[in-house]
Amino acid sequence: MGYSYDHENIFAKILRGEIPNDTVYEDDFALAFRDIQPQAPAHVLVIPKGPYVTYDHFANEATDAEIIGYTRAIGKVCALLGVAPGHEGAGYRAIANSGNDGVQEVPHLHVHILAGRPLGRMLQRAD
Numbered sequence: 001m002g003y004s005y006d007h008e009n010i011f012a013k014i015l016r017g018e019i020p021n022d023t024v025y026e027d028d029f030a031l032a033f034r035d036i037q038p039q040a041p042a043h044v045l046v047i048p049k050g051p052y053v054t055y056d057h058f059a060n061e062a063t064d065a066e067i068i069g070y071t072r073a074i075g076k077v078c079a080l081l082g083v084a085p086g087h088e089g090a091g092y093r094a095i096a097n098s099g100n101d102g103v104q105e106v107p108h109l110h111v112h113i114l115a116g117r118p119l120g121r122m123l124q125r126a127d
């Protein structure tokens with residue numbers, strides 16, 4: 001079964017400029033903006049400009065240029081946030097929630113970059 005992208009999802013509307021966002025970085029391949037409900041002092045979402053639902057959708061179907069551009073944008077956002085090596089307090093977590101078990105709320109690929117405090121262990125048991 002192929003991937004199905006909903007062009008009315010909230011991040012598609014942000015990309016079309018129909019909903020405002022607090023932009024941190026933008027280029028031809030990616031948009032990075034602050035999460036509306038931050039869970040850390042720095043909480044930025046980095047999304048590709050193309051219509052991809054999940055990371056595996058992007059990894060399987062995006063062009064080489066899109067993959068390189070998006071990946072470089074994540075690197076640039078880390079540098080802009082001051083969380084790349086060399087900065088005091090460096091460190092962050094990159095998360096791409098995908099699908100039902102991943103508890104993905106918005107069906108447009110987004111990598112959360114969380115930083116600015118100790119983030120605890122990666123997963124806590126929910127059951």
Ligand code: AMP
Nearest residue numbers: 010021034035036037097103104105106
């Ligand atoms: P996820 O569960 O990985 O799909 O997370 C979706 C994230 O998008 C959540 O952290 C929300 O707070 C965030 N979010 C939803 N709507 C907006 C918006 N309009 N602007 C910024 N972040 C948003």
